[in-house]
Amino acid sequence: MSASAPIPAPDVPPASEQPWQRLDVRTILASVLVLAAVLLGIGVVVAIGMLLLGVGPGWVLLWVGGGVTVLSALVALVEWIRLRTTTYRLDGTRIERRVRFLGSSRTSLARDRIRNVELSADLFQRRLGIAEVKLATADGGGERFHLQALDRAVADALRIELLGERATAETGTLATIDWGWLRYAPVSLTTGAIGVAAYGAVFQVFDWFAAVPALIAWIAQTFGAFPLILLIPALILGAVVLGAVATLALYVEGWWGYRLGRHRDASLDLHRGLLVSRSTVFDGDRLRGLTLHEPLGLRRVGGARLDVIAVGVKAPEGDQKNAQSPALVPASPRAVGAGVAATVLGAALPEELSSHPPAARRKRFLRAGMLTAAGTVPAVIPALLRPSLWWIPVLTVLVLAALTAVLALDNARGLGHLVTERHVVLRKGSLFRRTDVMDREGVLGWNLTRSPFQRRSGLGTVVATSAGGSGAFHLPDVAAEQAREVMGSAGRVWEHLQVGAPAAGDVSAGAGRRPPSAGPGDAAPRDR
Incomplete structure (x- = not known):
């Protein structure tokens, strides 16, 4: 009896041969509309300045209207080129983005390294039914993968595909917006700064048309009769009012429809935004702690705001446009932020900390x-x-x-700190006070620095290194015994690095000394 012929394998393309997908063509119209709206606002200011300088209405319309039209057409061309040259694909192990123009570049992320997924859509994108997708990985580098833009249904399906059960699991609500919190928005140092910036913007616009002397002459003629002792407070009050209006508008835009939920696996689900809606999921396995911000103004009225410390989410610095925000709870009563923190951390925020010498x-x-x-x-x-x-x-x-x-x-x-069974708490600052509560298992290591002045006073600064947030969390001016206590919070994994007890007043030596990052003894299986 002859051997039977082998059964041919089904014709299924390998993962690497999945078809490349294109971005949604509606992104061109959305980008043009956003730019046109901004240019029209600027154009109104420019038109008023030109009319004040005696330029005819026809020329004003030609220059302003022509400028808006030309720039909008240029943006449409750039977006069309990006649409034609950018493709992406998703398979069982990776998501890839490829850009082919004069050269070629490819960005690839392993799916098991994706920790946070954010969908965002501005006002025009929502009306057109598209959304942007931002992915954050477990390397602590923040947002690295950006798709702008996809059909909203496609973006939702991609989010579900990447997050799995977390995207559809039921969530418990931790916090929702209370518009009584608006009273906390103007209580910030940025309020006055925004008002002063508004004054500067007025002078800048007049400077464009070489009309600053005319503006100064008008101010002197109008307000010259008022005594200086009244004029200066009036200017300060005007700056505060302008800043307060701006901070209220930013608060409403940023936290409209705010809802913070929590999945059974401890992942956090955040929704917020008016003009730009945002939907973000923070992987519970990558949460490393929380930061409670209590700047001086908020602290005086009993308010605070809460940020997350998570792998793949950096503090909002550097690339502000693409960075994934760590904000969890807006400026609100301190009890709200403390309550959310207690739920997320599994322990109440400590009120009494160890003081410094x-x-x-x-x-x-x-x-x-x-x-x-x-x-x-x-x-x-x-x-x-x-x-x-x-x-x-x-x-x-x-x-x-x-x-x-x-x-x-x-x-x-x-100044204060506390080491508990599960967490290490670091607090510092006055104008910008912050309390960092970090999971002890999420601390990669400790650094110890001392300036010449600190060395003479027997003080030092301990720095916790972590894969989450900014990556470094400072606690300044601790004594020798306190430094050893805090630096010993990393647990048994660091016991092989213990050395003799330091001499009195010498913070740099002793059992608390730690390397700047995880050492060979760090055998924790998960990403930190």
Whole structure:
């Protein structure tokens, strides 16, 4: 009996031969509409300036309208080229993006390294039914993969494919928007800064048309009769009002429809945004802790905001447009952020922390004195030119001394740390106070640095290194015993690095010394 012929294998293409997909053509129209809206806003300002300079309405319409048309056409061309040259594909192991224009580039991510998926769509994209997809990986580098834009149904299907059961699992609600929180939006140092920037923007626009002298002359003619003691507070009040309006508008846009949910596997599901809607999932296995921000203004009214420390999500610095935001809870009552933190961490936020030695407080008061002296030097110049202005340096010294002393005391009181069974807590700052609560298993290692002044005072700065957030979390001005306690929180994996006890006052030696990153003894199986 002859051997039977082998049965041919089914004709199934390998994963690497999956077809390449293109972006959605509607992204061209969406980009053009966004740019046209921005250009029209700028065009109105330019048109007003040209009319004030005596340019005829016809020429104004020609220049402004023509500029908007030409730039919009240029953007449409650029988007068309990007649409024709960008493709992507997804198989069982990887997602890839390929760009072929004058040269060729390819970005590839392993699916098991993708930790966070974000869908976003601005107002025009939502109306057109498309969305952008941003992927963050487990390397701590933030957003690396960006698809702009896909059909909304395709984007949702891609999100479900990448996240698996987490994308469709039921979630418990941790927090939703309460518009009473709006009262916390203007309580920020950025409020005044935005107002001052608005004044600067007005002068910049007039400078475009060489009309700053005319503006100054109009201001002098209109407000010259008012005494300076009334005019300066009025200008400050105007800046605060403008800044408050801007911060309220940003708060509403950023947190409209806010809802924070939690899956059974501890993953977090965040939805928010008005003009630009955002839908983000943070992988529960990659959460490394939380940061409670309590800047001075918010702290005085009992408010705070909460950020996540997670692998693949960096602090909002550098590339602001593409970076994935770590924000979890907006400016709101502190109890709201603390409640969410307690649920996510599985333990309540500690209120009482270990304080730092008196030398840390003395260091802050010394710094306050130096700042007072530096700020007084320019104030002495008017008194030297005109002795009758002696009160200016005196008033400057009194105000700066009181202000810096209060901030120094508040900064010293804010310093603290605590090591619990599961977490290590680091708190610092006054104007921008923050409390970092990190999972001990998520700390890769510890660094210890000392400046010459710290060495003389027996102090040091310990730095926790982690794959989440900014990657480095500082706790300044700790004593030797405190440094060993904090640095020993990494657990038994570091026991092979223990050395003899340090000499008194010497923070650089001792059992708490740690390498800057995970050593060979770190055998933890998961990504940190």
